[in-house]
Amino acid sequence: MAPGRPHPMSRRDFLIRLGQYAGTGMMLNAMASLGMGIASAQEIPPPLGPGNGKSVLILGAGLAGLCAAYELSRAGYNCTVLEARGFAGGRCQTARRGTVMEEVTGAHSVCEFDEGQYFNHGPWRIPYHHLSTLHYTKVLNVPLELMLNDNEQAYIYSERGTGALRGKAVRRQEVAADMRGYEAEILAKSIHQLELDSPLNEEDLERFVDYLVAHGALSTADRRYLGTRGRGYDVPRGGLLNAGSASTPHSMADLLDAGLWQTIRSVASFDQPKTMFQPVGGMDRIASAFEREIGHLVTYNAEISRITQNQQQVTIRFRNPDTNETQETSADFCVCTLPLFVLKNIESDFPDAFRTAMNAASAVTSCKLGLQMNSRFWEEKDRIYGGHSRVITELENVQISYPSHGFQGSKGIVQGIYNFGTDAVRYSVRSLDDRLEHALQMGEKIHPDYRSACETSFGVAWHLVKYSMGAYASWSQEAYNNEYRLLCEPSGRVFLCGDHMSYLPGWMAGAFDSTWQQLARLHEMAQNA
């Protein structure tokens, strides 16, 4: 929408405002009244009337499976969960001393972090609008703390570009403040000459210039950007005669030459708010909380080898962990949360189209590496508490993330690698030693102590982990419109759930939301049976 005078309130505006004032529930009701269908913006699980002892086999004890078992068993369904791994949570893991990681290539590592140190190598942050995830942290009493997802004191370092700032660690706030200031200066000085698409009246223009002066931190006298306290002080103010010393902006040309603005955003994206949540003590607290409630329903180390069904029931063949022999079990329904990259390789009698549709999901390749540092030099020397720095080389764009917990402690775990796509593939081909070496090379470009402080590392290449075979699923828009829709429908008595069955792949809320919706359908089918 181009700048201009007010427009009449649209239906959407009405709904936005209703949502703001009366909450999403009221908004959704209104949308239904207006004939605007929308699947769900779920705040709470669907009501599941009495299950009357009907039986459900739940495949996988990741968050989707745990959620299904929790909700269905509360509603009176008779649930059994089969999990191939020896623990619950799926990819929602936290590395601690003793955690084991095996890759299908044979790489094997055991976490040697100090007791009390931990690293979320699966999901690591919860946005405020992931209502289903927040529902479970609340009802299961998992305490949350803030996770700083955008720290303006962190560094941007780039070997691309040119000029004075190339190959220098620059604070994000300097780039943000200076670019913002120059932009506002240019516009404030010239706004009255411009021909706008939808002319603002003279009063609007004056107010707009006021806005530019305030947001760009321009001098009120001549509308020049001369720096701002917000970009940092050379010397902070202090006691007695220390009046502090302001800092000097970078030149606009230096900033453009170095291209540093490419890694900052003026407004946070929706999925990545500037602060997010993390469970106190590690992300695996969520799975542990479910386990406390319904862990007795889970059989661990039970790898599934066949899924078949008839008009009455679903039959699962799996390895019995006690006897180590193959056996079968049947139930009225099945909730299948296995990643599609795993499921499609399991024998089944799904219709061909259903089975083929699974191939439309691409496995996202992704690696993480946590480095235990023997001092929190990023806090003590750089005054960076949480958030992310970026190291950009000709070949790579590496995010280095600092912990948002244990501030001022003696040690800490830095996330030195978090990559995707071809970066992740190239990285995961390296030996474990080479992976660490690469992370150290990147980190020491901005932190001189990085290598000497590093005591031990632990990481994951999700696309090489058995029972996952990918960090998460990626669907093209075309696949979302076609194959994905087919998989959303139950295949007989089998319902697919998991973050791969959502518009939030890779997020815990995708697992919960899809499960809530499928459970509502399962319950409806059970009642009508």
Next chain:
Amino acid sequence: MAPGRPHPMSRRDFLIRLGQYAGTGMMLNAMASLGMGIASAQEIPPPLGPGNGKSVLILGAGLAGLCAAYELSRAGYNCTVLEARGFAGGRCQTARRGTVMEEVTGAHSVCEFDEGQYFNHGPWRIPYHHLSTLHYTKVLNVPLELMLNDNEQAYIYSERGTGALRGKAVRRQEVAADMRGYEAEILAKSIHQLELDSPLNEEDLERFVDYLVAHGALSTADRRYLGTRGRGYDVPRGGLLNAGSASTPHSMADLLDAGLWQTIRSVASFDQPKTMFQPVGGMDRIASAFEREIGHLVTYNAEISRITQNQQQVTIRFRNPDTNETQETSADFCVCTLPLFVLKNIESDFPDAFRTAMNAASAVTSCKLGLQMNSRFWEEKDRIYGGHSRVITELENVQISYPSHGFQGSKGIVQGIYNFGTDAVRYSVRSLDDRLEHALQMGEKIHPDYRSACETSFGVAWHLVKYSMGAYASWSQEAYNNEYRLLCEPSGRVFLCGDHMSYLPGWMAGAFDSTWQQLARLHEMAQNA
């Protein structure tokens, strides 16, 4: 500095970079080498060689006094602390069940919060660059957590201005994203027509437009602002068929008419970073930690009535809390941390000029009110977790702050009033009941549940609190250049410390920084004596 090509590296640039790479200590050494004097950007306390049992009377057990006692006693000085209140910490207090507040007007209240609920009615946030404060939280093992000081999901509500957004609760991120987008759109479309002060070359211009497109979230095709996910979704994406629903921007004219941009900033100010710290469990944990170490040196309920000195020692007259009789005590030196508004009314033999200089400090009036709510409706209904909303009426601009701890708990304390100046004076004239009523009237403008959820309140009017008589001191620039400088010098054997003796009045770091500097001077005097 106007946009343009690079300039040669200045001395200041050199120092900035040295500071970034080598830390502040190295930078300060370099500044000294370059002959650039600066008092201090202190990271650690000054070295205080052996005190050899010399005696120091410390007046006041606020943070400055506690700090002085801690450092001097460790260095071998013989310290006695006299405190008029019955507890340590001065204004650094946390209200909990049973906390008593008395005002000099006779108003008396006892905190009735539930057990476990608390509210920092004195200092409540620590910036990452307050190194002295962070020094003590570290060495005294006071755990810190993030305090969210800028939550883009919080509301701005204004009854000033006109148009469709007047009197509506609007999310801060909507205002930020939409103003940003329109600004970038205008500039991106017209940048090639503009005559700039310092012309950018063609390549610079292209890169600048790329920046505008990215930061304004403009469509790449025609450089229009059509909204962005960052301003929020009407319906967030979720499971199965819920692909979410984007939100529609406000019009630029509506935004200008309502003037909502006046309460948001693109770049955080230096004193108010977007995230700050708070001690886990309450700000009074800092005073408690000092008390654990040197509490035995403090005599509480010991009101001081006279300060005199001769060439050898300082003599303090005070009320002995055990006998309730006036008595005197003497020592080699005195560290006086009393607020100037209190000190200037105590009998003393300070030189006239020194005593008169105290009048140059103005007492800042300020009130706070914490409201215990029986539900965290701002989290459950509005999805606001921490940060501040603003309610702007014709008369007032009220900040409402949500707790950054106890997320998803059943109750919480909202800071409903935090005002200054004439707002604070007008507010503090009201009865305690009327103060609460006023806070409720403001809060219910954006939160329908505000009044019904409120169970009890507790607050402070710092300018009416005995032994404080102001929230903190304010110095004009002229006073900083004259009277303040006189007070920075010791008067005989008496050294003034406290946040009032700093360029950080009202901040805990001002208390610590000024104390560190005075202790270094005291120690020098003691050694030369």
